[in-house]
Amino acid sequence: MELITPGLGLIFWMTLAFSFLVYILGKFAWKPILQMLKERETSIHEALNSANKAREEMKQLQFSNEQLLQEAKNERDAMLNEARKVRDKLIEEARIKASEEASRIVESAKASIQNEKMAAMTDLKNQIAENSLTLAKFVLKRELSDPLKQEEYVQELLKEVKFN
Amino acid sequence: MTAIKISVAFVGRLLLSFLFAIFLAGSISAAVQDKTILVAASDSAFEQQEQSASHKEEGKFNAGEMIMEHVVDNHEWHVAEIGSLHLTIPLPIILLYESKLYTFCSSRFHNETHSYMGFKLEQEGPHKGKIVRDGDHGSVTEHPAVYDFSITKTVLAILMSSFLLILIFVSVARAYKRNRDKAPSGIQSLLEPLIIFIRDDIAKSSIGEKKYEKFMPFLLTVFFFIFFNNLFGLIPFFPGGANVTGNIAVTLVMAVFTFIITTVSGNKHYWVDIINTPGVPWWLKLPLPLMPIVEIIGIITKPFVLMIRLFANITAGHIIVLGFISLIFIFGEMNAAVGYGVSVFSVAFMIFMNLLELLVAFIQAYVFTLLSALYFGLATIEPEHH
Secondary structure, eight states: OOSSSOOHHHHHHHHHHHHHHHHHHIIIIIHHHHHHHHHHHHHHHHHHHHHHHHHHHHHHHHHHHHHHHHHHHHHHHHHHHHHHHHHHHHHHHHHHHHHHHHHHHHHHHHHHHHHHHHHHHHHHHHHHHHHHHHHHHHHHHSOSSOHHHHHHHHHHHHHHOOOO | OHHHHHHHHHHHHHHHHHHHHHHHHHHHHHHTTTOOTTOOOOSSHHHHHHHHHHHHHHOSOOHHHHHHHHHSOOSEEEEEEETTEEEEEEOEEEEEETTEEEEEEGGGGOSTTOEETTEEEOOSSTTTTOEEETTOBTTBOSSOOOEEOOOOHHHHHHHHHHHHHHHHHHHHHHHHHHTTTSOOOTHHHHHHHHHHHIIIIIIIHHHOTTTGGGGHHHHHHHHHHHHHHHHHHHSOSTTSOOOSTTSHHHHHHHHHHHHHHHHHHOOHHHHHHHHSOTTSOGGGTSSSOHHHHHHHHHHHHHHHHHHHHHHHHHHHHHHHHHHHHHHHHHHHHHOHHHHHHHHHHHHHHHHHHHHHHHHHHHHHHHHHHHHHHHHHHHHHOOOOOO
């Protein structure tokens, strides 16, 4: 049992025990432990990677969303513009049409007024002529001696005449 | 949390055990005048008297003898001594003599002649503790050699620590299977940093990403075996206390493992570098192969240094601590009061040394593993293509 001379028995037992230990631990401890550690590391690595990817995708998505929104806005603006134009055009057309119609109505009204006027004039002329004849008839019926009375009578008759 | 709790409890228990040892040492120091702690375990009162008488004749407390007895291997495990009662675990003796196997219990040697079945346990001289044939004295042999395959104190400690290592790491492996893709818990989280440290900072950095995997079982086993046994060596009583990693046979076996693995896994580049070292003038290789000889010596010295370093570091630590304990007894023999006075300083230094040894326990395990990994790395390195 000297300090610096290795004992044969101890070398034998140590070799046996240590080989056994390396084998048992290697098979039942180190292998699963290292494998699990590796698995965990890869899973963490993958998780980080996929998180990064997701973030990137999110960014992309956000970007495309914004783009979409912008496009929609633009389209809306365009549509509004179009609509406004159409409206203006419609109004313009309507106004032109209305004024045309109005002028046409006025024209026709004028014409019909003219016609009516002419008709009325003719009518009036006819009535005046008739009235004059009737008057003359009544005047002729009375004696024409007294000019004063005649005059009175004419006046009387004239009162009766009513222009309707 | 649990990991911290465990480590705190562990350190606490360690300190407690030191304090207990100090208390024990103190109580023994009072009785040291008429007794000695060096007596071997005994079965009979008669032997006790005989021994203490012989020790008295021999002289008083012998620090060197006491320290050696604690540092080297033994055929029995001396646990404690309370008064005249010796608590000793007898261990099986297995002898191979003239191709015959002899097995008996080490307590059979507890008789006047310290011999049984014609074998004798040497009590004196440079071969103390060795089993020889009756009539032989150390190197003076008339009989064929006795091959001693006994389960000694160190062998038992190796077996116990191996069992503990298997228990711990197989349960940790089970915890990994159970906690798949989850955070580690309990003892798993205490050991995981060490495992990852060995994998990343020792194996990967010295051997390389591609080839490190096949060396991992050996590196991890050697690290934890050394680390655990270093720590057990610091515990002063039964389950610990055996100087496993401070035993040259143990470090020899581990160094030989490193040597064999290095040699077996050495690639063409490695052997070419040894036999025909590049960048060396031709006259160092021809006619006299100086450089190859140096390189081949280098192959042997590498594991040799591994063996000596671990053995010397751990043994030195034990010797220093035991030396401080011896101081108490040496001064106690002069005067009990002086012994008590010195014990204060001795204990303070012992606590300091034990804390230092905790550090050394880790560092030596690390150094052994790192150097083994470096040698594996050298053996498997691929030549650089320019």
